Amino acid sequence: MxxxxxxxxxxxxxAVSGFAPASPAFGVANTVGKGSLSQVVRPFSAPRGRMSMTATAAVNTVKQTPHGGTLIDLMAKTDEEKAAAIAKATVTLQATPRQLCDVELLMNGGFSPLTGFMDETTYNSVVDNMELPDGLIFGIPVVFDTDDEDLQPGTTVLIKDGDRDIATIEFTDKYSPDKPKETLKVYGTSQIEHPGSLMVATQRGKYYMGGKVTGLNRPIRDxxxxxxxxxxxxxxxxxxxxxxxxxxxxxxxxxxxxxxxxxxxxxxxxxxxxxxxxxxxxxxxxxxxxxxxxxxxxxxxxxxxxxxxxxxxxxxxxxxxxxxxxxxxxxxxxxxxxxxxxxxxxxxxxxxxxxxxxxxxxxxxxxxxxxxxxxxxxxxxxxxxxxxxxxxxxxxxxxxxxxxxxxxxxxxxxxxxxxxxxxxxxxxxxxxxxxxxxxx
CATH class of the missing domain: 3.40.50.620 (HUPs)
Known part of the structure; x- marks a missing residue:
């Protein structure tokens, strides 16, 4: 047998950059998929060093509230908004498959309440405490990595997947992560026979950068x-x-x-x-x-x-x-x-x-x-x-x-x-x- x-x-x-307490809300209706989605839009004003953004809180029939109370939507809504975002970019980068996943989940709100890649303060908070600086639980840091010495805060980059424009990132922070600590805290080991530790040690760049994401187009996937x-x-x-x-x-x-x-x-x-x-x-x-x-x-x-x-x-x-x-x-x-x-x-x-x-x-x-x-x-x-x-x-x-x-x-x-x-x-x-x- x-x-x-x-x-x-x-x-x-x-199997964060910027976030801040919400201002008073006002309602807006939107139609998504098969159903009508009534949303609450909250203007966010971030403290110095953090990003500002607009978030949407879904209040349709779904029972569950988004993480942090608001469902983030970073997508540019019109061709004019897309063109304005692209016009700010002075550098073009091809996303790795891992970066592409992270960018998409930032754009669509899957990583709510994040509005971009984590700055150093937020990164350290998640690595050390498994939470954002405001105490909200977050399991694994979401970071943008690079080896480019010339890429600096204040730069806006256009992220592409082949010929497709995916997003822009307005970088606000650049830092050298403590990778041994990151792997030990997140994966429980710094040994490179762990696939996650191996990825951090050998596939990620020397620097991490925090910055605000603006979504342009979803990646095309299988x-x-x-x-x-x-x-x-x-x-x-x-x-x-x-x-x-x-x-x-x-x-x-x-x-x-x-x-x-x-x-x-x-x-x-x-x-x-x-x-x-x-x-x-x-x-x-x-x-x-x-x-x-x-x-x-x-x-x-x-x-x-x-x-x-x-x-x-x-x-x-x-x-x-x-x-x-x-x-x-x-x-x-x-x-x-x-x-x-x-x-x-x-x-x-x-x-x-x-x-x-x-x-x-x-x-x-x-x-x-x-x-x-x-x-x-x-x-x-x-x-x-x-x-x-x-x-x-x-x-x-x-x-x-x-x-x-x-x-x-x-x-x-x-x-x-x-x-x-x-x-x-x-x-x-x-x-x-x-x-x-x-x-x-």
Whole structure:
């Protein structure tokens, strides 16, 4: 009999600059996506050294408030505004894939309440305390890196993705980060066998720069990424449980996030938002365009009215507990009230020893600790296994009733996939398997 615990699969499922107190608000109506979004616009005046901006607070039917109370929107609204922003730029830079994800989430409000890349004060506050200077929780610093000695505060740069104008950044700050401290605090280790520490040490530039972002155009991606405002406009008014993943969804994942709606802290009319990340992940992950196809065929096959599917332009850090907080915060901005925390969420193994960098429940423990302050409830992932007698049940029930547990290792699954062997339907959806085989 071929074996794999569903739990091994589930462990893979689970991944400021300027801000200031809001001034009195005035209302403005806007239509986004399928619904009408009534917004509150607050003029922001930032203290010296911080950026000024305009923020929008979504007050449609969605239950969840954005992080910090306002949903940031940094997009230029007219061709004239775009032209004026571009005219200020004296330098043009091509964004790296990671920078492109960060810029997009700044532009669309996914990183609310940020209005740009973090200055040194904000960066240090997040690294040291996991919070912004005003005490608001923030998991991982959002920084713009460069090796350019000549790039200085006061410069406005045009950020491009190929020939496409994406955003401008008006730099206000330049600093030399303490990278060993950053990696130790954020990733829990400064050892470069951790993929996040390796990225900070070898892929990021010598300097970080803070500055205000003005959005021009969304990046064009394999995954169509809606903004937080667009997603909020389509969600119902009740509880919304977010499910983060970066791999194809198989049977165990589906059982996990649909059963999450039965959790005691989820209301009866709750729904699930499956929200895969589509930015850079790990080198051995399935390519983004293939993952997107698997999600789309599964969405069509299941056609579950309690399950919504959207995509997130986020670059994974594999930062374990800290990244769990970052994901909860981002999904809060997308309208989610709950977040499923998997075993060893956003975890990684040493590239040298193969040992896990985080304990299986470190992310869950930190998420529970921060849940109330963050304003997002946690839904721990069930430890599910597949049994011949009763299908998917908890491991405890299977052991108690002495059920025959079906197992299949990830290595064996990939070998069967390559060899054209039949994949058990209890393990994977046929539609997903077909996409994976067609794109090997």
């Amino acid at each position: 071929k074996f794999l615990y569903a739990t091994a699969l589930l462990s893979a499922a689970c 995954f169509p990424c809606k903004t937080p405002a667009e997603v909020r406009a389509e969600l119902p008014a009740g509880d919304v449980v977010a499910f983060q993943c970066r791999n194809p969804v198989h049977r165990a994942h589906y059982e996990l996030f649909t059963r999450a709606l039965d959790a005691e802290n989820v209301e009866e009319d709750g729904v699930v938002l499956v929200h895969p990340t589509c930015g850079p992940t790990q080198a051995d992950d399935i390519p983004g365009d293939v993952r997107y196809k698997t999600y789309e065929v599964l969405k069509e096959e299941t056609a579950n009215p309690k399950v919504f599917w959207e995509y997130l332009p986020y670059s994974m850090h594999m930062a374990g507990p800290r990244e769990a907080i970052q994901h909860m915060m981002i999904r809060k901005n997308y309208g989610c009230t709950h977040f499923i925390i998997g075993r060893d969420m956003a975890g990684s193994k040493s590239s040298v020893t193969g040992d896990d960098f985080y304990g299986a429940y470190e992310a869950q423990d930190l998420a529970k600790e921060m849940s109330e302050r963050l304003g997002v409830k946690t839904v721990p992932s069930l430890n599910l296994v597949y049994s011949e007698e009763a299908g998917y049940v908890t491991a405890d029930e299977a052991d108690e009733k002495n059920y025959t547990q079906m197992k299949l290792s990830g290595t064996k699954f990939r070998k069967m996939l390559r060899g054209g062997e039949d994949i058990p339907e209890w393990f994977a959806f046929k539609s997903v398997v077909k996409v994976l085989r067609d794109n090997q």
